[in-house]
Amino acid sequence: MTTTPARLRSASGAGPRAAISEKTLRTDRWWLQPLLVFLGLGAFVVYGLVRAIMNKYYWASAEHYLAPFYSPCLTKSCVEGSSHFLGQPIPQLPSWLSPAMIILVLPGGFRLTCYYYRKAYYRSFWLSPPACAVPDGHKTYSGETRFPLIFQNIHRYFFYAAILVGSVLTYDAVLAWHGKDGGVGMGLGTLILAVNAVLIWAYTLGCHSCRNIIGGRLKHFSKHPVRYRAWGLVSKLNAKHQQFAWASLFSVIIADAYVMAVSAEWITDFRFFN
Amino acid sequence: MGTKRHFRVWRGDDTGGSLEDFQVEVNEGEVVLDVIHRLQATQTPDLAVRWNCKAGKCGSCSMEINGKPRLGCMTRMSTFNETETVTVTPLRTFPVIRDLVTNVNFNYQKARELPAFAPPAGVAPGEYRMQQVDVERSQEFRKCIECFLCQNVCHVIRDHEENKHAFSGPRFFIRAAELDMHPLDARDDRKELAQAEQGLGYCNITKCCTEVCPEHIKITDNAIIPMKERVVDRRYDPVTWLGRKIFRRDQLDEQPVSASPKPAAAAADSGSNWHQEGPVPQEAPVGADGKLVVAELTLDRAAAGSPFGDDQVFPLPPEQLRYQHPSPPTGDGH
Numbered sequence: 001m002t003t004t005p006a007r008l009r010s011a012s013g014a015g016p017r018a019a020i021s022e023k024t025l026r027t028d029r030w031w032l033q034p035l036l037v038f039l040g041l042g043a044f045v046v047y048g049l050v051r052a053i054m055n056k057y058y059w060a061s062a063e064h065y066l067a068p069f070y071s072p073c074l075t076k077s078c079v080e081g082s083s084h085f086l087g088q089p090i091p092q093l094p095s096w097l098s099p100a101m102i103i104l105v106l107p108g109g110f111r112l113t114c115y116y117y118r119k120a121y122y123r124s125f126w127l128s129p130p131a132c133a134v135p136d137g138h139k140t141y142s143g144e145t146r147f148p149l150i151f152q153n154i155h156r157y158f159f160y161a162a163i164l165v166g167s168v169l170t171y172d173a174v175l176a177w178h179g180k181d182g183g184v185g186m187g188l189g190t191l192i193l194a195v196n197a198v199l200i201w202a203y204t205l206g207c208h209s210c211r212n213i214i215g216g217r218l219k220h221f222s223k224h225p226v227r228y229r230a231w232g233l234v235s236k237l238n239a240k241h242q243q244f245a246w247a248s249l250f251s252v253i254i255a256d257a258y259v260m261a262v263s264a265e266w267i268t269d270f271r272f273f274n
Numbered sequence: 275m276g277t278k279r280h281f282r283v284w285r286g287d288d289t290g291g292s293l294e295d296f297q298v299e300v301n302e303g304e305v306v307l308d309v310i311h312r313l314q315a316t317q318t319p320d321l322a323v324r325w326n327c328k329a330g331k332c333g334s335c336s337m338e339i340n341g342k343p344r345l346g347c348m349t350r351m352s353t354f355n356e357t358e359t360v361t362v363t364p365l366r367t368f369p370v371i372r373d374l375v376t377n378v379n380f381n382y383q384k385a386r387e388l389p390a391f392a393p394p395a396g397v398a399p400g401e402y403r404m405q406q407v408d409v410e411r412s413q414e415f416r417k418c419i420e421c422f423l424c425q426n427v428c429h430v431i432r433d434h435e436e437n438k439h440a441f442s443g444p445r446f447f448i449r450a451a452e453l454d455m456h457p458l459d460a461r462d463d464r465k466e467l468a469q470a471e472q473g474l475g476y477c478n479i480t481k482c483c484t485e486v487c488p489e490h491i492k493i494t495d496n497a498i499i500p501m502k503e504r505v506v507d508r509r510y511d512p513v514t515w516l517g518r519k520i521f522r523r524d525q526l527d528e529q530p531v532s533a534s535p536k537p538a539a540a541a542a543d544s545g546s547n548w549h550q551e552g553p554v555p556q557e558a559p560v561g562a563d564g565k566l567v568v569a570e571l572t573l574d575r576a577a578a579g580s581p582f583g584d585d586q587v588f589p590l591p592p593e594q595l596r597y598q599h600p601s602p603p604t605g606d607g608h
Contacts, residue, residue, distance in 0.1 A: 015369030025341030122478050143430060149478075217500075
C-alpha cells in the first residue's frame, strides 16, 4: 500500500482551501473597536478642520495661553502677541488660509504616518482588515509597496519635525505661567497646557522611528552602552505608544478647546494664584 | 460531572465540506482539543486533527475556534458560556487536507527561501562569543513554535491568495529580524532581501499576527516595524542615501539583490539544492467510503504508515538532501 493519491498531490501545491461559506465565524463584538476608533479619529479630524478654518480665538492675551493648534503662529496674519521667539517669517496669508493650516501639516503628518495610527485607520477607515480574521473589503491588495502608501516610509522626517513642535509646545506651557498682573501666575489653563506638553513628549519620544534612530538599528548594543540605555527607555514609552497616541490626541483637543473658550471669553480661566 | 455542550466542527476535504453539529460532554478543566479528542473517541472516529504535545509548545493543533485562530490545546472551555456554541474550523489560509488538518507547505517553502545564518569570516565554530545584551532581541523570536497562526491570520495572504508568491508572512519577518539583529551574522543585505524578496512592504502593520501569537512575541513592534525602519535607513532616507553616494559606500558593502529567488545560484552557494521537490505527504489509507479504517486489525500491515510515505527509502541519497552537513573542523586544534 504505497504511492500518493493525485488528490493529495495537488494539495501540496496550491490546493483549495476549506469551503467555509461564512465570511467570519467570530462571535465576539469585533466591530466595536474599529467603530470606536472611527468615531474618535473622525471627531478629531472634524474638530481640527473647524478650528483650522475658524482662524480666531487662539490667543488668550491676559493669561498668555496660546492654543496648540495655532502654535507656533508664524504668519503676519497672526493676532498681536501670539507669535513668539520664532517671529513671523511667513507673509500675510489669503483670508481662506489660517496660520493653523500651515503648522498643522507637521503634527498632522506625524500622526498620519505613525505606525500606531496606521493600524488604527487601516482597520477602521479602510477596513483592511476591519478586525483579525475578518475579511478585508478589497479585491486586490498591495499594502505599502507602491504609491501613495509607500510614502508612509517618510515617518521619521515627521518625527524630526515633531521634536520641534514638541519643543514649541513646551515653550508655550512655560509662557502660560505668566501672571495676569505680571510676574508668575498659574491658572487651570497653565496646568492643561503643561499636561498636554508632557503627553505630546511621551507620544513623540515613544515613536517607532525614534526607537530605531536611538539604538534599534544597532547590531551590537554592548559596544554602545549609552544608546542601549536610551533605547531601553524609548522602548518603555514605545510599549505604551497606543495609549499615549490617544491620551495626547485628547489632551491637545482639551487644551485647544480650553484656550479657545478662554480667549473667546465663553468661560473665565480658573486661577490658582495671580 | 460534565455538561453537554454544542459543538460545530468543519468536516470535509478539498472537494468540499460543511459544519457538522455535535452534542458532546465537557468536563471541568478541559480545553477544546480535549473535546475534539472526545468527539473522536465517541462519535466521529475518523475526524482528522493534527496535535502533539497538548502543552502549547509544539504548534501542531492550530485551528480556528469561534472564528479566531487559536491553539486547540490552549483554549480553555471555561472561557465559553455553557450555552455557547463552539465552532471549530481548519485554518483558512492554507489548502485543506481533511477536516481540521491543512497543508502548511507554503511556510516551509518560504523558510527555504530565506538565507540561513551566515557564519562570520575568520571565526571557527566553537569560537563564537556574544554578549547577552546583543542576543536578547533575537532570543525573543526564538520562542516561535511555528504554529503558523500569524501566517494564517495575516490578511495579506488570507484574503488575497495571489500575494502568496510575493509575501513571506510574519513568521519569516521575525526570522529575518532575528538574523539581521544577530551580532555575528555576516550578511549585510537582509534588509534589502526583506523588502525585495519577502514582501515586507505588503505588511500594513494591523498587528493581527501579534494578537494571535500564543508565545506572545511582539511580532509587529519588535520585528516588523524595526525591519521596516531598517529598510528606510537604507532605501528611503535621503540623508543616508546621499552619504552613501558621496562616499561610494553603496558600492563597498552592498550586494546586489535579485528580484526573485535564484535557485541555481543559491544551490551553487551552499552546495545544497534548496528548491528541489521534497517527499510528498502521504494520505492515510482509507476504506471504500473514503474514511479511515477504524480498527487497526483490518489494516493490511502492522502499525501506522510512515509520515514520509511508505515508498520512501532510507537513508535518503545524499544528493537529494536539502541541507548541507557542516564539514568537520580542519586542523588538530580540537
